[in-house]
Amino acid sequence: MPVAIFDMDGVLYRGSTVLPGAKETLERLRHAGWQVFFATNNSTATRAEYVERLGRLGLGGDAEHIVTSAYATAHYLERLDPKPRDVYVVGANGLREEIRATGITVREPSSLPGVEPPGGAAADGVDPGAMRRYLTGVSLPPPADTVVVGLDLHVTYAKLAEAQRCVLAGALLVCSNRDRAYPVEGRLLPGAGSIVAAIEVATGRTAICIGKPEPFLFEEVLRRAGERNAVVIGDSTDYDMVAAHRVGARGVLILTGLTDEGAVERARGEAVPDRVIGSLRELFALPELAGT
Ligand SMILES: [Mg+2]
Numbered sequence: 578m579p580v581a582i583f584d585m586d587g588v589l590y591r592g593s594t595v596l597p598g599a600k601e602t603l604e605r606l607r608h609a610g611w612q613v614f615f616a617t618n619n620s621t622a623t624r625a626e627y628v629e630r631l632g633r634l635g636l637g638g639d640a641e642h643i644v645t646s647a648y649a650t651a652h653y654l655e656r657l658d659p660k661p662r663d664v665y666v667v668g669a670n671g672l673r674e675e676i677r678a679t680g681i682t683v684r685e686p687s688s689l690p691g692v693e694p695p696g697g698a699a700a701d702g703v704d705p706g707a708m709r710r711y712l713t714g715v716s717l718p719p720p721a722d723t724v725v726v727g728l729d730l731h732v733t734y735a736k737l738a739e740a741q742r743c744v745l746a747g748a749l750l751v752c753s754n755r756d757r758a759y760p761v762e763g764r765l766l767p768g769a770g771s772i773v774a775a776i777e778v779a780t781g782r783t784a785i786c787i788g789k790p791e792p793f794l795f796e797e798v799l800r801r802a803g804e805r806n807a808v809v810i811g812d813s814t815d816y817d818m819v820a821a822h823r824v825g826a827r828g829v830l831i832l833t834g835l836t837d838e839g840a841v842e843r844a845r846g847e848a849v850p851d852r853v854i855g856s857l858r859e860l861f862a863l864p865e866l867a868g869t
Contacts, residue, residue, distance in 0.1 A: 580612045580802045582795060582821075584811035585627075588831055588857075589615075592762060595634050596833050598857035603636055605861070609869040613642060614798045618788035618816065620647040620727035620753035620769065621669035641801070646753035646788035647675040649797040650725060653787050654751065655679040661723035665743055667736050667772060668727030672753060676725065690715045691735030712738055720746035726776055726784060727753035728769040737775055744780040754788025756816075790819035790847075799824060808865050810857075812836050814844040822847040827865050829854060 589599040606613050615638055624640045631638045654661050664683045666673050673683045691712050698707035720743040744750050756768035773784050787793040799805050807826040811817020821828035830850035841853055852863050
């Protein structure tokens with residue numbers, strides 16, 4: 578059965594507001610036998626939290642049909658040979674939990690060298706020398722064999738230092754996504770990509786990226802679906818459309834989300850959508866969904 582992969586924010590809902598036609602669209606697809614999946618670059622929440630969120634919004638879906646970049650990252654690591662044995666995460670607990678669920682050991686945040694700077698060293702900008710002396714004085718565990726980076730709203734200099742130390746000692750560097758920004762209520766915050774970039778600069782290495790626009794997130798969906806005939810519905814040319822084309826799927830761009838003015842005209846190569854719709858109500862008029 579064909580697969581529909583929905584980006585969530587900006588396509589099905591915006592914040593806590595369900596977009597027009599979202600519920601009906603999903604119901605109609607499921608009723609017609611489509612495999613309906615949800616895919617997000619967000620690495621901070623677990624799939625269980627998304628099941629809860631989708632349920633609260635009346636959109637349905639279960640954990641089997643939700644693939645987050647945290648989940649896809651965990652399963653990417655699980656399939657590596659040799660499999661990572663000691664993972665250090667700069668990111669949220671959702672990311673740690675998904676990796677642990679595959680049986681891979683992930684360090685506790687409390688084990689971070691430099692997790693508890695003394696008051697004088699911790700005070701912002703007051704005494705950088707004290708922080709330097711503290712960080713060079715802490716005892717260090719053997720470096721982790723893998724460093725995984727996702728969005729971390731509590732990122733610190735000590736966390737960057739530990740990531741740098743492990744990568745320079747040979748750890749594999751993987752990131753859940755490179756999103757530039759994290760859109761929240763009424764403003765933008767820095768996205769995971771800003772933290773990834775800091776660690777890449779500090780190490781001179783390039784992270785393997787799992788989330789969109791790279792193919793691994795959607796590959797995980799297609800692997801679960803057991804089917805490669807897929808349509809991606811997303812609101813970003815640079816992320817959703819590129820990733821769709823990298824797994825051989827058709828890309829439908831919807832203009833209800835963050836799609837900025839002129840994005841379609843500016844799009845080149847893999848970023849060019851196969852179809853553009855103004856709202857979900859137009860989806861069923863597309864030839865890809867004929868007869869649905
Ligand atoms: Mg989106």
